[in-house]
Amino acid sequence: MKNTCLILFLLFCVACLEGMQTHRLAASMQRKLDHIRENSKRAQPDQAPTVMTEEEVNDYFAAGQIELPQGVKKVSFQGETGVVTGFATVDFDEIRSGQRTSNPLLSIFNGIHNIRVEADASGRSGKGTVHIRTVTIDGIDVPRMALEFFVEKYIKPKYPNLGLDSEFQLPNKIDIATVGYHKLTVVQK
Numbered sequence: 267m268k269n270t271c272l273i274l275f276l277l278f279c280v281a282c283l284e285g286m287q288t289h290r291l292a293a294s295m296q297r298k299l300d301h302i303r304e305n306s307k308r309a310q311p312d313q314a315p316t317v318m319t320e321e322e323v324n325d326y327f328a329a330g331q332i333e334l335p336q337g338v339k340k341v342s343f344q345g346e347t348g349v350v351t352g353f354a355t356v357d358f359d360e361i362r363s364g365q366r367t368s369n370p371l372l373s374i375f376n377g378i379h380n381i382r383v384e385a386d387a388s389g390r391s392g393k394g395t396v397h398i399r400t401v402t403i404d405g406i407d408v409p410r411m412a413l414e415f416f417v418e419k420y421i422k423p424k425y426p427n428l429g430l431d432s433e434f435q436l437p438n439k440i441d442i443a444t445v446g447y448h449k450l451t452v453v454q455k
Contacts, residue, residue: 288329292322292331295323295325295331296326298316298318302452305439306437306438306440311439311454313455314453316453316454317451318451319449321448324342324343327341335361335424336363337357337358337360337361338354338356339354339355339356342354344448345446345449345450346446348387349385349399350385350445352383353380353382354383356378358376361420375412380405383401386399389440389441389444389452391441393434394432394433394434394436394443395431398413398430401413417430440454441455
């Protein structure tokens with residue numbers, strides 16, 4: 267009985283310690299985002315680069331710090347030089363709820379699936395650009411024409427500035443955003 271209590275106590279302590287470390291990388295990411303926001307309030311922001319690791323970004327999303335769009339259940343990212351690969355679990359029925367179509371091209375966009383999106387991404391002179399290279403659903407490449415149709419019919423009505431090719435103003439006086447090997451580096455100006 268004494269050994270059982272000791273084992274239960276140790277398991278409880280281990281569980282508490284794991285709970286304390288849960289999402290510690292998300293906290294690190296939050297501190298970096300806070301720094302970027304505070305730095306942008308200066309007349310002359312500090313131009314020292316802020317580096318966010320892939321692990322920090324993914325833990326930030328896993329911790330629920332970003333509200334995901336309707337139907338997107340889980341997201342993670344992987345960075346290589348100039349390229350971001352996103353992985354998501356998506357419920358297309360939830361995205362398409364309330365909308366009906368008889369278009370056979372859209373039949374691949376139903377149910378819950380694992381999505382992989384590969385995109386060129388960069389930021390220069392305060393402008394961000396993203397170009398979607400490929401999208402796969404459960405390992406199957408989605409034809410560009412089907413992607414374009416899906417984006418126009420279901421994404422653009424909710425998010426008019428998003429598309430397969432997007433350009434946008436970078437926030438918080440970010441001048442340069444560089445995707446590197448498992449990291450994102452931003453410089454403010």
